[in-house]
Each structure stands twice: as C-alpha cells, then as structure tokens.
Amino acid sequence: MSYNIKINQVQSSRVSEVDINNIAMGNAFTDHMFVCDYENGAWINPRIEPLTAIPTHPAAMALHYGQAIFEGMKATLGNDNVPLLFRPMENAKRLNFSADRMGMPSFPEDLFVESLKQLVALEKNWIPSEEGAALYLRPFMYADEAFIGMRAATRYKFIVIASPAGPFFSKPIKLYAETKYIRAAIGGTGEAKAAGNYAGAIRPTELAKAKGYDQVLWLDANEFEYIQEVGTMNVFFKIGGKFITPDLSGSILAGITRMSVIDVLRDKGFEVTERPIKISEIIEASQNGTLEEAFGAGTAVGIAMIEEIGYKDMKINFPKANPVSHDVNDTLNAIKTQKTADKFGWIVPAVTTALSK
Ligand SMILES: Cc1ncc(COP(=O)(O)O)c(C=O)c1O
Incomplete structure (x- = not known):
C-alpha cells in the first residue's frame, strides 16, 4: 500500500537556538512532528506538520484507561552526512506487538518506516554530529477518543516527535x-x-x-x-x-x-x-x-x-578492568555512523521514497 504524506514545513527552523551537540535527550524538540489519525477502522491523513501542542479532550481515553504505547530509536549521520536509521523495522514490529497487547490497532509497518525516513530527512540539521550523539525518535500511539467506559477506543493518534541527544558517556x-x-x-x-x-x-x-x-x-x-x-x-x-x-x-x-x-x-x-x-x-x-x-x-x-x-x-x-562492553558499544556506534561496514544489514538510510496514492 502507498500513502501520501502531506508536509507542512515551518517558515524558519529553531535549530540555531539549540546547542544540539551539548543537550541531553528529551529537553528540546525539532521543528516538526509526524501525525496520523485512526478513525472508522483506518489510519488516515498521514502528515508532517510544525510541532505544536495537540488539543486533548478531558475524556480522551488514554488519560483514563492508559491505552498508550511508545517506541524509542535514534537517527545518526553516516558517510556524506546521510541520515541513518537503525533497524527501524524492528521498532515497527514491536510497536504492533505492544498495540496488540493493549487492544489498539496495528500501524502499517511500511508507513511507520516511511514516516521516520521523511521526518528525519526533513530534520537532518537537528542530527548532532559529535561521536555518540544522535537524534532520538519517539514514535507513540494513544487513544484520543472522548468516552468514559471500559472498552477499546475507536480513535487513536500515531505521532513521531524527535529530540536531539548530545553524546552520552555513561558512567558505571x-x-x-x-x-x-x-x-x-x-x-x-x-x-x-x-x-x-x-x-x-x-x-x-x-x-x-x-x-x-x-x-x-x-x-x-x-x-x-x-x-x-x-x-x-x-x-x-x-x-x-x-x-x-x-x-x-x-x-x-x-x-x-x-x-x-x-x-x-x-x-x-x-x-x-x-x-x-x-x-x-x-x-x-x-x-x-x-x-x-x-x-x-x-x-x-x-x-x-x-x-x-x-x-x-x-x-x-x-x-571494571578490560570490559568487553566498551568494545561492543564502540562497534555499535561505528555501525550506526558507517565508520565500519554494516555487515549485519542494520542500517537504513533516511532517504525518502516519494509515496503517492
Ligand atoms: C523496559 C525496557 N527494557 C529494555 C529497553 C531496551 O530496549 P531497546 O534496546 O529497544 O531500546 C527499554 C528501552 O526502550 C525499556 O524501556
């Protein structure tokens, strides 16, 4: 199936206001978000729009009954500054596993990956270039139907937001x-x-x-x-x-x-x-x-x-002597930034394939 993702771009980016190589994850958010609505049994109106607050009805079912799931992943810059995703299909599958357990509708896996590619391509200037830094991506789904009563909601939103995450040097x-x-x-x-x-x-x-x-x-x-x-x-x-x-x-x-x-x-x-x-x-x-x-x-x-x-x-x-974990971390980071060959086939360039209906 193909989808037409409408893009409404901001007039001017806020990226120069944020020191993206020195900010901890989750404190600042990029210019845009991807949004898709679930109504009458179908995901409709996939779009990228300026990041903004979303009006929420006080009876939105996620607030009361907790039908809310999320994913977490990171985009990095590879050779020639091409933005890269790491195993995005695994996140798509896990989101749908979570959705199934929580009585929520599954989200099309190809649209999940395409939404990330298009958002990341648009927010490329927000991807920090420092070693160990990345653009954190937060896809999530929640029930936004206004209803009081214990049953699966009939309306949901799937959204992706992104937050620059400076280099993370984890202390023991x-x-x-x-x-x-x-x-x-x-x-x-x-x-x-x-x-x-x-x-x-x-x-x-x-x-x-x-x-x-x-x-x-x-x-x-x-x-x-x-x-x-x-x-x-x-x-x-x-x-x-x-x-x-x-x-x-x-x-x-x-x-x-x-x-x-x-x-x-x-x-x-x-x-x-x-x-x-x-x-x-x-x-x-x-x-x-x-x-x-x-x-x-x-x-x-x-x-x-x-x-x-x-x-x-x-x-x-x-x-603490000679940990193998440091070597594993370095290998994973090198794969994510194309400093070493991606022998496992985990990297997906965020190069958009224009989708049309
Ligand atoms: C409870 C829990 N366990 C494990 C993980 C690690 O999962 P992943 O490697 O996919 O980030 C996470 C992070 O999402 C988590 O929230």
Missing part, C-alpha cells in the same frame, strides 16, 4: 535489586512498551535513587529470584568468559539493543546464552571470582557498565 551504574515492588508478571503487559509499565516503575525508582542507586534491577514477580531487566535497559552478565542474559520469558521487553548486542558478541567470538538467571547465581559468581562484567543495554544510553548491585543487605561489586 549502581542498581538496586527490588524485592518489594515488581515491574511485570507473566501474562501482564511487561513485554509491551506500554506507558503504564513506566508509571508503575517511577516510585520504586525514586526510592532506589534515594538509597544512592541509579536504577532498579527488576526481579521476577513470583519469587523475586530471577533477574529481569533494568529501568530502560536489558541486562547482560559475563561469568567465566561467557555471556548470559535473561531469556524473553514473557515479562521482559525485547530490546533491539539486546538483540544487536547478542549478534555483535557472538560475532566477536563470545558464547551468549539466553536463559533464566537467578540473583543467587550472580552472588555465587561474585564470591568464587568468576564474575567478570555486567552491563545494561538500551537505545537511550547504549551500553552502561554496572559497577554494583544492591540486594537486600548485601552489595555485589563488579570488576
């Missing part, structure tokens, strides 16, 4: 393994990128921060024993020379960085196993000297080394 992080609150249970919404998952995580994260930690390390909902993931990252451990990461058990977000890291690690000759990981196994490896490294992996921060996990009244400390 400290995690608090939570034994009171949970993020997700099997059969719940943890596998979806649903806004409500994050709402439930805010208070426990604030409490962890008050204890001196950076993020929560979530454990399973049944026994508080199996490691799940970190706030907005999946997690990897290196024990006795081999990498392990929790398997996608039904309550963990299938991170696109996670799946890319697995491929990069295997390509570098490491063994990587996806399987249930008990926190007791990490404690044991720490005690017997086989625990070598741990890191979080996600779009926003890339790779973040873990230096400590607080669990009950103990602290698990991680060695």
Whole structure:
C-alpha cells in the first residue's frame, strides 16, 4: 500500500537556538512532528506538520484507561552526512506487538518506516554530529477518543516527535535489586512498551535513587529470584568468559539493543546464552571470582557498565578492568555512523521514497 504524506514545513527552523551537540535527550524538540489519525477502522491523513501542542479532550481515553504505547530509536549521520536509521523495522514490529497487547490497532509497518525516513530527512540539521550523539525518535500511539467506559477506543493518534541527544558517556551504574515492588508478571503487559509499565516503575525508582542507586534491577514477580531487566535497559552478565542474559520469558521487553548486542558478541567470538538467571547465581559468581562484567543495554544510553548491585543487605561489586562492553558499544556506534561496514544489514538510510496514492 502507498500513502501520501502531506508536509507542512515551518517558515524558519529553531535549530540555531539549540546547542544540539551539548543537550541531553528529551529537553528540546525539532521543528516538526509526524501525525496520523485512526478513525472508522483506518489510519488516515498521514502528515508532517510544525510541532505544536495537540488539543486533548478531558475524556480522551488514554488519560483514563492508559491505552498508550511508545517506541524509542535514534537517527545518526553516516558517510556524506546521510541520515541513518537503525533497524527501524524492528521498532515497527514491536510497536504492533505492544498495540496488540493493549487492544489498539496495528500501524502499517511500511508507513511507520516511511514516516521516520521523511521526518528525519526533513530534520537532518537537528542530527548532532559529535561521536555518540544522535537524534532520538519517539514514535507513540494513544487513544484520543472522548468516552468514559471500559472498552477499546475507536480513535487513536500515531505521532513521531524527535529530540536531539548530545553524546552520552555513561558512567558505571549502581542498581538496586527490588524485592518489594515488581515491574511485570507473566501474562501482564511487561513485554509491551506500554506507558503504564513506566508509571508503575517511577516510585520504586525514586526510592532506589534515594538509597544512592541509579536504577532498579527488576526481579521476577513470583519469587523475586530471577533477574529481569533494568529501568530502560536489558541486562547482560559475563561469568567465566561467557555471556548470559535473561531469556524473553514473557515479562521482559525485547530490546533491539539486546538483540544487536547478542549478534555483535557472538560475532566477536563470545558464547551468549539466553536463559533464566537467578540473583543467587550472580552472588555465587561474585564470591568464587568468576564474575567478570555486567552491563545494561538500551537505545537511550547504549551500553552502561554496572559497577554494583544492591540486594537486600548485601552489595555485589563488579570488576571494571578490560570490559568487553566498551568494545561492543564502540562497534555499535561505528555501525550506526558507517565508520565500519554494516555487515549485519542494520542500517537504513533516511532517504525518502516519494509515496503517492
Ligand atoms: C523496559 C525496557 N527494557 C529494555 C529497553 C531496551 O530496549 P531497546 O534496546 O529497544 O531500546 C527499554 C528501552 O526502550 C525499556 O524501556
């Protein structure tokens, strides 16, 4: 199917008002946004227009019943300053997985990718060029039907906004393994990128921060024993020379960085196993000297080394010497900026294919 994306460009860009190479993600937004409406069972009127506030009815169902999902990805500059997307089809598929779980309509995957290409091509001057910097893209969908009552909405909006994200040099992080609150249970919404998952995580994260930690390390909902993931990252451990990461058990977000890291690690000759990981196994490896490294992996921060996990009244400390994670991060960044060959076929140039009805 082909779509006609109408473009209404701003008269003059605000990009010169923002130091795009020195701004933290999520603080400033580009000139335009992509918007598409869902009405009468169809996505209609795809358009790029000047970024502005959107009038919201006080009965908009997303505000009451939480039908709201989102994605997160980054655009970078490659050779000859061509804007690039990283595995956008994976985000399209995950958005629709989330939509399905939340009783929302799926969004056409070709239109998802095309909307990103066209928006990024238009906002090319907003893509920071510094090493490790990028233009963060936030596609999201929410129920905007005005109705009070518990059912799936019949009207939705799909929107993409973009925010320049200066270079992110992640310092080693400290995690608090939570034994009171949970993020997700099997059969719940943890596998979806649903806004409500994050709402439930805010208070426990604030409490962890008050204890001196950076993020929560979530454990399973049944026994508080199996490691799940970190706030907005999946997690990897290196024990006795081999990498392990929790398997996608039904309550963990299938991170696109996670799946890319697995491929990069295997390509570098490491063994990587996806399987249930008990926190007791990490404690044991720490005690017997086989625990070598741990890191979080996600779009926003890339790779973040873990230096400590607080669990009950103990602290698990991680060695910091010679981490493989730095090398993996460098490889991913080099692929994203075409400084190395894209042997996995992950890069998609944001060159627009004019679509017509
Ligand atoms: C809960 C959660 N886990 C993991 C991730 C990492 O996913 P990705 O690598 O696709 O950014 C994210 C980030 O979106 C997240 O919010």
